[in-house]
Amino acid sequence: MSTQHEHTDDGEPETPGDRRRAEKAARAAEREQEAADAEPDLGDDAVTLKVFRYDPEVEAKAEPRFDTFRIPFEKGMTVLDALIAARDTYDSSLTFRHSCRQAVCGSDALFINGRQRLGCQTQIADLEGDVVRVEPLPHQDVVKDLVVDMEHFYDQMEAVEPYFQTDETPDDDLEEQFQTPENREKIKMSTRCIWCGACMSSCNIAAGDNAYLGPAAINKAYRFAMDEREGENMKEHRMELIEQENGVWRCQTQFSCTNVCPKDIPLTEHIQELKREAVKSNLKFW
């Protein structure tokens, strides 16, 4: 979304306000440092978090760095819980997205100990090693700390016409379209996507090439292409979308998308199935 900047309360560079803000920033940085340095005695049961920090506006954070936080461990603690604890007790400027806490909103896909995972779905007890290392999703621009820019991901999702379209709709308000339980089962896994972006972030092809639709968008396309309610004509149209240059053919079956998907969607399988479908539908014209 491009919007023009309206500078309201930060006009000239050297206003008293700016000075105060700068001082405040310096103090905040100091406090952070103290918080990071001070190692309160938390006993054996403490988690060490190493968190990526970056903020273009705050001098101390303009050059990315890692901060360390020690958090008392509690049974059942997730990485998200630990991040919240770090934020609420040590440094309220620690920034990350979160909402549902139950793996349905897709807000908190992060790079945790070298792998894309949802913070809320990752039990600290299940992680190996003493240190939990949390970084923003790779291959996306970092806006601040753990927050990445998701616009490109959304654009790709929306590029596959991610909405139901059908050859004919029922005339009556109360008339449903039929769908066999088998067909529903077929699309079931693909409908589970929560738009977290983990798969896109893990795919090397998507990383090297922004034009590639990526696993999530292709899976979305699969969800509709395989839905028998859409009808034959629509399916042809769907296949055209999928077969475009930046669609399925770019996938090199790396499987990392499938490995990281928090909803266990068999992404590679879906992509491969679409490749075969595409070949089949092309063969007809030969």
Add this chain to the structure above:
Amino acid sequence: MREYDVIVVGAGGAGLRAAIAAQEAGADVAMVTKLHPVRSHTGAAEGGINAALREGDDWHDHAYDTMKGSDYLGDAPAVEALTRESPKETIQLENWGMAFSRDEDGVVSQRPFGGLSFPRTTYAGAETGHHMLHTMYEQVVKRGIEVYDEWYVTRLAVTDEDEPEERDCHGVVAYDIKRGEIEGFRARDGVILATGGLGQVYDHTTNAIANTGDGVAMAYRAGVPIEDMEMIQFHPTTLPTTGVLISEGVRGEGGILYNSEGERLMFEHGYANNDGELASRDVVARAELNEVAEGRGIEDEYVHLDMRHLGEERILDRLENILHLAEDFEGVDGLEEPMPVKPGQHYAMGGVETNEWGSTCVNGLYAVGECACASVHGANRLGGNALPELAVFGARAGRHAAGDVDDEPEITTGWDEDSEEGENVSPVPLGEADLPSAAKGALADGGRSSPPSAGADGGAAAEASAPEGVVEEAVQAERTRVHYLLEKEEGVNHAEVRADVQETMTENVNVFREEGALEDALADIREARQEYQHVTVEDPSRTYNTDLIHTIETRNALDVAEAITVGALARDEFRGAHWRKEHQERKDDEWLKHTMLSWNDGSPGLWYKPVVLEGENKSYEPKERSY
């Protein structure tokens, strides 16, 4: 300033449906939402959507069940609108491609749910809300409706006539979280609030961290009365460590609750001899806590919900998501062991007072979804009645705001001749009144257009009454507030204030409510309010400053928590979810009325309005509610 016909605040199920309806009725619509639409908490709903679709079922029965479930605190015109239009809306969702579970013959599946006389809960696995949310968002994408995501609405731009009924809402003020800029949004025809739940005033809740009751608080401060706030639903089956919900669908499919003695408590201890586990939620929640209180709880905290006997195939088919939730968030394999469950805050029946079209008493302001109170749920919401509410009232408000409806509403809004003045029940002052503070100017966000302190130069009066002026003034007021918060040197962190509120609410305003405890809670909230006067935002950045957002949210949580507690103290009877230790019976003579709370520019006042039990062509007679 941006300008649209209709502005929808919030993009959960209710907001999305409203936006689609308004756009279909020809309006130029924009959605402003603090989360990207698919991150809204509607996505967490599991169980299903109640709709009388089948042969043998009838929307009148659904209406009756809903009324009974509400313990006769629902307003009949709203209840009937919900139940009459739910089938159409549900099928509409199907026609938009929603992946409902299917029966062998290809029709959408339905299952039994608590408090229903017919298995009419239409579902999509145990992730109905996820499918509903995504399906609606897809339609929004299809229609090209403009969405401002990660824009936080901080204030409504409402004129400042003395009586709320005379005020107009001309738009909203929003803070672009990514850029850190405040902008005005002018709505030519209407603003629709759809900001969802308020579970974050409690610490054990099924609600998302973003559910802080923003819409309720903003409307309240803009003068709109809020209704039945004390009616909070506690869901009987949430996971003890996190509050993550285990759907009622588990009991709907035949799951059984056991206490530590291995007894099927609902029957063996006589809590609900007919419906057992499928009794209404309030009944089951109290039963569980009772078992724990009497020493039959497990680890003195929870009971067991067992679904193993349903068999792996059925569980995988209909409740697979539950297995993942129990595994990921409690480390329990639902196929092998019973799942630990205890009650947790789940839903707010009360909210912004509206009529059956979603209109509030302020002109041009609507509220739908969980933040609104039409009221369809009265004192207790039936499982599976919230999702249809989103669709039905979202669509109604959207159409109404776009000017497509000219029905006379049956439900009145605002103060009228049937209203009744209430007595002050609080031992401490409420609201903003008498708060000693230097910060008062900037923090006393009245929600109305007059800027609290800065730049009240009077001269712009004529200009200010024009819609653009009202929005502009609201924008100025918010700039002042944000500026103040970012500039303030030392102070307390919002997280401490929030934690204090959550703690006292969970301790004192929970399932079981006692007069003394409620008064304590009010005192605690008062203290938290005072603390909040010293709140500061440590993060100086304009980029994605969540510290700032949470600080503003905490202010909303404070107002909402206070409202819940005041209502709970005022209503000295036992109705639906609202249990009072000293008052163990439903008092129909006295209390067939809604608790209303008005902000009155900072010193809240209680009043009441009668329940509407007159339906389209029948009247709902209060009966004893037994399951």
Add this chain to the structure above:
Amino acid sequence: MAEHYSSFDRSGTRWLLQRLTAAFLVVVLAFHFFLLHFVNHAADVTFAGTSARMSTWTYFSLMVLFLLTATFHGVNGVYNTLVKRDGVDGWKQTAITAVLVVASLIMVVQGLRTALVWTNLF
């Protein structure tokens, strides 16, 4: 919203050919390696020996096919990695395509000419 992609270059055909040639190459490459390193030692290869093999129709056509498929398979594989990446479009894409096409043509021609030296089929 992003504009919809509309370049309907059906890369599917090349994708399929890449697989089909691969399937063919599995057999031929294995055969080739086996024959020239294990059955006949590479060090003992003589012009006459090669010539003898090349003078049977089956072997000759197999080798020509081997050359064609391997060239296609290999060059197409390289093309896929080089061309369809971010920022590679317009003249760069054309240039790479041209270089690859010319190189494979030279190789095929050179290979065929060599094969014709050996064979006595014509």
Add this chain to the structure above:
Amino acid sequence: MSQSYDRGTVEDFGRWRSFTAGMWAWIFHKFTGWVLIGYLFTHIAVLSTALAGETAYENTIVGLEGLAIVRLLEVGLLAVAVFHILNGVRLLFIDLGKGLEAQEESFYASLVLTGAITVASVPTFISGVF
């Protein structure tokens, strides 16, 4: 839009540590594919000495085969070819939608088999030079 920080190449290079089997398979397949096409070009070049006559051809081949380094390279070539073939077969199965659950195992199997075949072939390749 707000400024944002692009982690660029630092990130790209640091990422191999988090690679999973499928990604290694992809890297290796690419690498071996390139080696093979490179070899094909050289191979044709070498063979086309036949155009210059019988002796030129035999001298070139025998001369090259007499070099230990060439023999070693041949072992490498075999390894590369075998891996590309085995993983290629794995990929063909994946394209057919077969055995996707075993993609990691089949990659490891390709590696192990490649190693075994290469080792077993060393005597054949080396014989005569040392």
